[in-house]
Amino acid sequence: xxxxxxxxxxxxxxxxxxxxxxxxxxxxxxxxxxxxxxxxxxxxxxxxxxxxxxxxxxxxxxxxxxxxxxxxxxxxxxxxxxxxxxxxxxxxxxxxxxxxxxxxxxxxxxxxxxxxxxxxxxxxxxxxxxxxxxxxxxxxxxxxxxxxxxxxxxxxxxxxxxxxxxxxxxxxxxxxxxxxxxxxxxxxxxxxxxxxxxxxxxxxxxxxxxxxxxxxxxxxxxxxxxxxxxxxxxxxxxxxxxxxxxxxxxxxxxxxxxxxxxxxxxxxxxxxxxxxxxxxxxxxxxxxxxxxxxxxxxxxxxxxxxxxxxxxxxxxxxxxxxxxxxxxxxxxxxxxxxxxxxxxxxxxxxxxxxxxxxxxxxxxxxxxxxxxxxxxxxxxxxxxxxxxxxxxxxxxxxxxxxxxxxxxxxxxxxxxxxxxxxxxxxxxxxxxxxxxxxxxxxxxxxxxxxxxxxxxxxxxxxxxx
Amino acid sequence: xxxxxxxxxxxxxxxxxxxxxxxxxxxxxxxxxxxxxxxxxxxxxxxxxxxxxxxxxxxxxxxxxxxxxxxxxxxxxxxxxxxxxxxxxxxxxxxxxxxxxxxxxxxxxxxxxxxxxxxxxxxxxxxxxxxxxxxxxxxxxxxxxxxxxxxxxxxxxxxxxxxxxxxxxxxxx
Numbered sequence: 247x248x249x250x251x252x253x254x255x256x257x258x259x260x261x262x263x264x265x266x267x268x269x270x271x272x273x274x275x276x277x278x279x280x281x282x283x284x285x286x287x288x289x290x291x292x293x294x295x296x297x298x299x300x301x302x303x304x305x306x307x308x309x310x311x312x313x314x315x316x317x318x319x320x321x322x323x324x325x326x327x328x329x330x331x332x333x334x335x336x337x338x339x340x341x342x343x344x345x346x347x348x349x350x351x352x353x354x355x356x357x358x359x360x361x362x363x364x365x366x367x368x369x370x371x372x373x374x375x376x377x378x379x380x381x382x383x384x385x386x387x388x389x390x391x392x393x394x395x396x397x398x399x400x401x402x403x404x405x406x407x408x409x410x411x412x413x414x415x416x417x418x419x420x421x422x423x424x425x426x427x428x429x430x431x432x433x434x435x436x437x438x439x440x441x442x443x444x445x446x447x448x449x450x451x452x453x454x455x456x457x458x459x460x461x462x463x464x465x466x467x468x469x470x471x472x473x474x475x476x477x478x479x480x481x482x483x484x485x486x487x488x489x490x491x492x493x494x495x496x497x498x499x500x501x502x503x504x505x506x507x508x509x510x511x512x513x514x515x516x517x518x519x520x521x522x523x524x525x526x527x528x529x530x531x532x533x534x535x536x537x538x539x540x541x542x543x544x545x546x547x548x549x550x551x552x553x554x555x556x557x558x559x560x561x562x563x564x565x566x567x568x569x570x571x572x573x574x575x576x577x578x579x580x581x582x583x584x585x586x587x588x589x590x591x592x593x594x595x596x597x598x599x600x601x602x603x604x605x606x607x608x609x610x611x612x613x614x615x616x617x618x619x620x621x622x623x624x625x626x627x628x629x630x631x632x633x634x635x636x637x638x639x640x641x642x643x644x645x646x647x648x649x650x651x652x653x654x655x656x657x658x659x660x661x662x663x664x665x666x667x668x669x670x671x672x673x674x675x676x677x678x679x680x681x682x683x684x685x686x687x688x689x690x691x692x693x694x695x696x697x698x699x700x701x702x703x704x705x706x707x708x709x710x711x
Numbered sequence: 712x713x714x715x716x717x718x719x720x721x722x723x724x725x726x727x728x729x730x731x732x733x734x735x736x737x738x739x740x741x742x743x744x745x746x747x748x749x750x751x752x753x754x755x756x757x758x759x760x761x762x763x764x765x766x767x768x769x770x771x772x773x774x775x776x777x778x779x780x781x782x783x784x785x786x787x788x789x790x791x792x793x794x795x796x797x798x799x800x801x802x803x804x805x806x807x808x809x810x811x812x813x814x815x816x817x818x819x820x821x822x823x824x825x826x827x828x829x830x831x832x833x834x835x836x837x838x839x840x841x842x843x844x845x846x847x848x849x850x851x852x853x854x855x856x857x858x859x860x861x862x863x864x865x866x867x868x869x870x871x872x873x874x875x876x877x878x879x880x881x882x883x884x
Contacts, residue, residue, distance in 0.1 A: 316741075319741065319743050319861075320741070320753075321863065322753065322755045322863050322865045323753075324755075324865050324866060325843075325863070325865065328866075344737035345738070346735075346737050346738065347738050348738045348739065348740050348741045349741070524759065524760035524763055524765070524867070524869060525757070525760055525867040525868050525869025526757050526759065526760070526765065526766050526767045526826070526867070527767065527826040527827065528826060528867075528868045528869060529825065529826045529827065530865070530866070530868050532753070532755055532865055533769060533823075533825040533826055534825075536753055536769065536770075536771050536823040536824075536825060537823045537825055539737060539739055539740070539771065539821070539823070540739075540771060540820075540821040540822065540823045542736035542821075543736060543737075544733055544734065544736065545734065545735075545736060545737055547737055567731065570733055577827060579827075580798075580826045580827030581825055581826050581827050582798075582825075582826075582827035582828060610731055611731040612731055612732075615731075
């Protein structure tokens with residue numbers, strides 16, 4: 247169909263032939279990319295659409311443990327934490343989340359040798375309301391599905407591969423969509439629903455595609471920092487170019503403060519030094535939580551005790567609306583506020599990435615951001631449904647039904663440069679191209695039947711797939 | 712048509728601005744007592760180390776009124792004397808614990824009394840107070856208002872594991 251539409255274009259004599267070759271080449275790229283990665287992109291769309299509503303879903307799931315009717319004043323946080331640790335054998339405190347309402351159950355994360363576990367503690371009676379491993383919580387499962395297909399690093403690689411190829415599909419799709427006929431805007435900006443099912447599905451695909459493509463590209467680009475290969479490469483490039491995140495060096499001022507403290511002790515009354523040693527002025531979670539509460543950070547606010555890697559107490563706003571996030575650090579001894587990291591103090595690149603991640607999660611500008619994300623995800627699903635139907639309607643019996651092979655599949659330098667550009671920017675895409683090339687040459691040349699079924703050229707020609 | 716478009720654009724812009732605004736931060740703990748405009752929440756008294764009777768009381772004071780108030784005195788039937796203390800850094804950089812005569816609580820702010828900052832020093836603490844029990848404290852403010860409440864006794868991180876005062880269960884008569 248697209249081919250016939252193209253042929254009716256009126257341009258120069260030689261150009262149509264070359265353009266036609268390009269059209270069919272890109273059509274084949276678009277087809278094979280879709281064939282392999284549509285299942286993964288559907289998973290990403292649906293899990294992503296769910297994750298957009300993380301805040302609302304978690305609020306609903308936690309509702310039975312929130313807004314409790316307390317029968318006594320809440321117990322000190324340290325006693326709530328102790329109750330949580332006692333509820334899980336061989337556990338230690340990992341983090342404490344500030345309850346959003348003063349009658350919500352405490353959500354205390356304890357760590358064990360195997361996994362982290364969230365313990366819901368009733369603040370007045372210290373009763374344990376729920377014990378659930380962090381990784382078994384609904385939104386954690388959705389996040390794992392979206393980020394790694396529940397398969398760890400291997401899944402993450404597939405997600406990155408699918409996202410990279412999705413970008414190829416957007417670009418090739420936009421080329422295929424580009425109006426070459428005199429039909430007007432119908433079938434370009436809105437679908438022709440009454441012109442038979444073939445045209446309707448083609449239009450639904452092309453029109454939805456063009457409306458969704460910009461948002462899809464934003465989602466793909468903003469999601470890249472989370473990936474393993476691209477993310478690591480990004481970090482490496484930043485390191486090499488000296489644009490790494492500014493490391494907040496609190497240690498210097500902390501050292502100085504400690505020196506001051508010790509100095510003061512030397513010259514102070516014996517009773518003060520005595521009290522310092524007695525633990526009366528050593529901060530516990532009670533004190534850090536109380537300080538963090540008065541800082542009025544954006545929820546969720548999570549308190550972390552000092553650890554080997556991070557020797558200070560920390561109160562971290564984990565708001566998905568990252569520009570509003572901040573982290574406070576507290577002295578591990580007396581719990582005084584010693585540092586504050588704001589979004590505006592971060593490296594400009596980190597700010598750009600942070601805004602991108604917030605957009606990706608639908609958290610930057612409220613409900614509208616969520617709706618745009620949801621419509622994009624649903625649009626992607628519609629793209630795949632329409633693509634599948636078009637393919638099944640067109641595919642002849644006994645073969646895959648790829649777009650017809652091109653007799654002379656030479657590609658121009660321009661296209662080659664674009665491919666190389668993509669392959670460099672998206673390393674897993676580049677690697678997959680090499681892998682496909684090798685596979686086609688070494689394996690598929692041995693199986694003429696498979697080649698015919700897949701719709702590959704009879705001869706193994708460069709660029710044919 | 713143009714009016715409709717600009718209205719739509721304005722609506723979208725408003726939504727973008729309004730929806731991205733900060734949400735309510737985590738709520739303060741419900742107060743155990745209120746003295747005038749000052750709400751007192753999450754009070755606690757640190758269990759003294761073995762054999763000592765000096766400790767510190769910590770809490771959060773929230774001024775819900777339009778004017779600054781001042782905490783001027785703290786008393787307790789469970790201790791010989793309570794003092795308002797602050798870590799003061801002198802001009803030569805030394806930090807020292809000093810008794811102060813009042814604690815300002817500016818209008819609309821929450822002040823966390825914590826180690827390393829302003830706190831209430833407890834001298835001559837009743838020797839049989841144990842973890843899980845409470846100590847009675849009364850705070851008196853410059854406004855003339857006062858409030859009495861129970862401050863739970865919380866564990867001492869240094870004394871942990873070595874104290875026989877650790878809790879009711881380990882206490883022997």
